[in-house]
Amino acid sequence: MYSLLLILIPVVAGLLSFFLKEEKTVKGFTLLASIATLAIAISSLCCNKQIEFSATWIPALNSHFSLSLNGMSKMLCLLNCISLPIIFTAIYKNSYKNAAGFYGLMLLMQAGIMGVFLASDALLFYFFWELALIPAYFLCSIWGGEKRIQVTFKFFIYTFVGSLLMLLGLIYLYLQTPGSHSFAYNDFLQLHLSAKQQASVFALMFIAFAIKMPIFPFHTWQPDAYEQAPTPVTMVLSGVMVKMGIFGVIKWLLPIVPLGVQSHSNFVIILAVIGMLYASLIAIKQDDIKRLVAYSSIAHIGLMCAAIFTSTTIGMEGVLVQMFNHGINVIGLWIVADVIEQQLGTRKFSELGGLAQKTPTLAILFVVMCFANIALPLTNAFVGEFLMFSGLFKFNIWFAAAAGVSIILGAVYTLNMVQKIFYGNTVAQTENAIDISLNVKLALVILVIMIITFGVYPMPLLNLVR
Amino acid sequence: MNTIIVSALLGVVMMFSGIFTANKTAIRNVAIVALLVLLGVNIAATYGCCNLNIDVKNMLEFSKFGMFFNSIAIFSTLMYLVLSGSDIVKVGDNAAEYFAIIFFVLCGVSVLSAYNSLLMLFLGVEIMTIPLYILTGSDKKNLKSNEASLKYFLMGSFSTGIMLMGIALMYGVNGNFGIAFDVPAAGSPLQNYGILLPLGLLFIFVSMAFKVSAAPFHFWTPDVYDGAPSVFTSFMATIVKAAGFIAFIKLFETHYFQLQASWKMILPLVIIATLFIGNITAVFQQSVKRMLAYSSIAQAGFMLFALYSNNSFSKEGILLYSAAYSLATIGVFAILIKMKDYTFEGYNGLAKTQPVLAAANTIFLLSLAGIPLTAGFFAKYYMLTSVLQSHNGFIMVIIAVLFAAVSVYYYFRVIQSMYFKQGDAETSAISSGFKYGLIFLAALIILLGIMPNVLLQYLYF
Numbered sequence: 045m046y047s048l049l050l051i052l053i054p055v056v057a058g059l060l061s062f063f064l065k066e067e068k069t070v071k072g073f074t075l076l077a078s079i080a081t082l083a084i085a086i087s088s089l090c091c092n093k094q095i096e097f098s099a100t101w102i103p104a105l106n107s108h109f110s111l112s113l114n115g116m117s118k119m120l121c122l123l124n125c126i127s128l129p130i131i132f133t134a135i136y137k138n139s140y141k142n143a144a145g146f147y148g149l150m151l152l153m154q155a156g157i158m159g160v161f162l163a164s165d166a167l168l169f170y171f172f173w174e175l176a177l178i179p180a181y182f183l184c185s186i187w188g189g190e191k192r193i194q195v196t197f198k199f200f201i202y203t204f205v206g207s208l209l210m211l212l213g214l215i216y217l218y219l220q221t222p223g224s225h226s227f228a229y230n231d232f233l234q235l236h237l238s239a240k241q242q243a244s245v246f247a248l249m250f251i252a253f254a255i256k257m258p259i260f261p262f263h264t265w266q267p268d269a270y271e272q273a274p275t276p277v278t279m280v281l282s283g284v285m286v287k288m289g290i291f292g293v294i295k296w297l298l299p300i301v302p303l304g305v306q307s308h309s310n311f312v313i314i315l316a317v318i319g320m321l322y323a324s325l326i327a328i329k330q331d332d333i334k335r336l337v338a339y340s341s342i343a344h345i346g347l348m349c350a351a352i353f354t355s356t357t358i359g360m361e362g363v364l365v366q367m368f369n370h371g372i373n374v375i376g377l378w379i380v381a382d383v384i385e386q387q388l389g390t391r392k393f394s395e396l397g398g399l400a401q402k403t404p405t406l407a408i409l410f411v412v413m414c415f416a417n418i419a420l421p422l423t424n425a426f427v428g429e430f431l432m433f434s435g436l437f438k439f440n441i442w443f444a445a446a447a448g449v450s451i452i453l454g455a456v457y458t459l460n461m462v463q464k465i466f467y468g469n470t471v472a473q474t475e476n477a478i479d480i481s482l483n484v485k486l487a488l489v490i491l492v493i494m495i496i497t498f499g500v501y502p503m504p505l506l507n508l509v510r
Numbered sequence: 511m512n513t514i515i516v517s518a519l520l521g522v523v524m525m526f527s528g529i530f531t532a533n534k535t536a537i538r539n540v541a542i543v544a545l546l547v548l549l550g551v552n553i554a555a556t557y558g559c560c561n562l563n564i565d566v567k568n569m570l571e572f573s574k575f576g577m578f579f580n581s582i583a584i585f586s587t588l589m590y591l592v593l594s595g596s597d598i599v600k601v602g603d604n605a606a607e608y609f610a611i612i613f614f615v616l617c618g619v620s621v622l623s624a625y626n627s628l629l630m631l632f633l634g635v636e637i638m639t640i641p642l643y644i645l646t647g648s649d650k651k652n653l654k655s656n657e658a659s660l661k662y663f664l665m666g667s668f669s670t671g672i673m674l675m676g677i678a679l680m681y682g683v684n685g686n687f688g689i690a691f692d693v694p695a696a697g698s699p700l701q702n703y704g705i706l707l708p709l710g711l712l713f714i715f716v717s718m719a720f721k722v723s724a725a726p727f728h729f730w731t732p733d734v735y736d737g738a739p740s741v742f743t744s745f746m747a748t749i750v751k752a753a754g755f756i757a758f759i760k761l762f763e764t765h766y767f768q769l770q771a772s773w774k775m776i777l778p779l780v781i782i783a784t785l786f787i788g789n790i791t792a793v794f795q796q797s798v799k800r801m802l803a804y805s806s807i808a809q810a811g812f813m814l815f816a817l818y819s820n821n822s823f824s825k826e827g828i829l830l831y832s833a834a835y836s837l838a839t840i841g842v843f844a845i846l847i848k849m850k851d852y853t854f855e856g857y858n859g860l861a862k863t864q865p866v867l868a869a870a871n872t873i874f875l876l877s878l879a880g881i882p883l884t885a886g887f888f889a890k891y892y893m894l895t896s897v898l899q900s901h902n903g904f905i906m907v908i909i910a911v912l913f914a915a916v917s918v919y920y921y922f923r924v925i926q927s928m929y930f931k932q933g934d935a936e937t938s939a940i941s942s943g944f945k946y947g948l949i950f951l952a953a954l955i956i957l958l959g960i961m962p963n964v965l966l967q968y969l970y971f
Binding site: 101102103104170171174175178182185186192193197200201204205208209211212215216218219 | 826876881882883891894895898899907908911912914915918919922926929930931961962963966967
């Protein structure tokens with residue numbers, strides 16, 4: 045029942061909010077709905093065993109509406125549920141034209157992503173995979189920046205091509221199941237495919253996941269889409285939605301086509317490491333907060349992808365923990381970017397400076413989050429990155445060394461950003477800046493508390509995913 | 511049998527209704543009631559109720575599959591009349607005749623879904639297409655309409671000639687007009703029949719490919735669809751086209767299928783060419799109407815997969831595809847007819863001026879693109895699965911999904927115009943009944959997209 049509620053609440057609330065008129069009511073209603081979902085997610089944590097829900101869906105295809113909630117999906121659902129209330133709090137003072145549509149679509153997107161994490165039926169998984177995309181498409185295209193239409197369309201087409209190929213892979217697996225075929229995850233697990241079959245299924249499905257993550261060279265949609273999307277949507281896209289790709293690899297590729305994964309692991313890790321270095325180098329050159337965070341996100345995701353393919357337990361634990369932590373950190377960075385843009389009307393470093401004198405609270409919170417972005421010890425990201433690097437180290441020392449360079453580069457671009465925005469002399473733009481309002485402070489403080497708590501004491505997360 | 515007779519009779523009734531009343535709305539309402547009657551008759555006949563028992567000498571064979579398709583076709587026509595009926599009467603002065611013609615087309619459709627002899631195939635095709643020549647040219651004062659009609663007529667009769675030629679050759683092989691014949695035993699190839707059999711098959715294949723506008727026999731489609739009055743394009747591109755496919759599949763599913771050697775090599779080429787030409791050309795169109803013409807070619811490419819794989823999946827799939835494609839296209843056209851400007855720019859800002867139209871149109875377009883939660887997804891899904899199940903089309907499906915992704919480009923261009931671009935799209939007056947009709951249609955498409963078995967389970971009862 046928990047699992048069903050996790051999807052139902054956002055769907056129903058999202059649809060209802062389309063019909064609300066007052067902007068205030070919409071904001072309050074959607075915030076309450078997202079908090080209700082969060083409450084469900086937290087209470088599902090207390091339940092130790094796997095939570096299942098299943099109902100017949102399309103008997104002719106032997107497909108069921110079945111959801112299951114276990115370690116990894118619990119954690120990702122929790123991330124999904126935490127992110128929305130925080131985002132809604134942080135943007136409480138912002139105003140969007142046609143607010144009902146905006147907030148409603150945000151909730152529907154949340155429901156779609158939740159379905160991806162919960163589905164244990166391949167057809168249902170595919171359904172949610174696409175459904176998460178449609179609200180994102182409309183959100184970015186209606187409320188985005190100047191070039192929003194082309195950029196979002198590129199994002200959509202990329203993802204759609206990938207997901208159609210994934211659909212072929214899923215149908216292929218479906219047709220391999222014995223008897224009257226089945227889409228059930230558990231039946232997929234029992235398939236015994238030849239190495240050649242596994243390799244082709246892997247190729248079909250991995251493209252979809254690689255585009256979603258994104259992994260070099262499929263990443264070209266990402267910086268533009270993140271930059272042009274309205275910042276609250278960017279938060280969901282990079283904080284939660286990219287985890288769909290990693291989640292897909294872990295749940296739908298590793299156990300089902302292990303030989304396919306093994307035979308491609310070197311290739312994928314090389315791509316991931318290239319992507320990490322490439323993205324880090326480009327990030328150094330950026331002059332825009334959003335673009336910088338976008339590229340830094342590619343680098344972080346690349347490390348996660350590489351760690352998955354090392355097939356080491358320690359690396360995998362790192363990935364699972366880091367999925368959650370990266371979501372928290374990156375949402376924090378986007379919130380700051382949004383605050384600065386809303387208040388000062390620019391995101392360019394060259395037009396900012398000395399903000400720390402005017403907005404000390406923001407500066408302190410932001411610096412903590414930047415430390416987390418470079419994975420300094422005592423921040424949450426350190427735990428995950430340490431585990432992932434040891435996994436990578438076990439697999440191949442040279443890959444680990446190459447990937448390690450990106451940590452240094454990460455420190456370069458992140459600290460550079462802090463310096464340029466918050467220190468130095470104030471410029472005309474920042475002369476009259478005022479410190480953040482209470483709602484933003486609240487959102488950021490919650491994030492920073494989580495960053496430090498999970499940095500000092502990561503056991504709860506590790507226990508959850510073990 | 512009932513459906514064929516009743517549809518012909520109702521056609522005559524419609525023809526004479528013009529004498530008794532000049533009120534066009536009344537005529538339209540009569541037509542809608544008549545369609546409901548026809549739908550009732552067909553459903554009753556499907557379940558063996560009050561069937562007229564006429565000895566047809568085995569020239570017609572009423573299968574559940576065919577009857578079920580009739581129901582889909584009649585229901586689609588019903589939706590079409592409900593949404594666009596008021597625009598049909600605006601085309602010209604002879605409103606009653608247009609409705610009569612539509613019933614005659616339906617008569618042809620029900621012959622095509624039931625034929626069991628090449629002669630009936632020929633009759634069905636002719637009963638269906640000759641009225642269409644008239645409908646295409648019904649906008650008498652419009653030069654484009656006249657041109658389209660003439661073009662359609664010339665090309666159509668040409669292909670009919672080829673079909674007759676093929677039928678004659680098959681008659682030479684068989685000694686009768688039946689579509690069943692002794693298949694050469696495996697290993698003893700077609701040479702036994704000399705040149706007649708392969709040539710006859712090829713001719714029939716080509717003429718059927720022409721009717722369903724598969725490349726490279728598609729050249730008439732864009733011009734005819736573009737030139738014909740938009741209301742009738744909607745009818746031609748949906749119900750008529752789907753009927754063509756049913757006829758095509760019925761012919762090639764059983765005995766002809768076993769003669770794979772002679773045509774199975776051509777089919778993949780035709781499918782890929784159709785997908786390629788339909789999708790790529792649609793990308794470059796500036797007019798939504800012309801884009802829909804090419805998109806109908808592209809969709810035909812997908813429907814041809816049913817012919818290619820030919821298994822139980824593909825038979826269910828083609829029914830679902832016909833329903834999903836027809837309903838969505840009827841919806842898109844119904845909105846197109848209301849637009850003042852048929853270019854993509856003409857749709858700019860429709861979401862502001864007519865939110866209901868824009869939302870419904872979005873759902874129809876998503877369905878055509880095959881996005882989950884709409885009927886179009888399961889239509890495409892069934893096609894892909896049927897091909898994968900037949901174990902010899904992995905490359906084909908990959909090509910197909912890549913083209914499906916291309917199709918997203920031109921369908922979404924309309925969505926972009928409606929929602930993201932500034933402008934005030936002008937429409938003719940929209941009645942609230944029209945809006946409810948659209949909402950109903952959109953809800954139906956979503957229902958089929960969540961529960962395709964709602965439709966398909968009737969096949970088994």
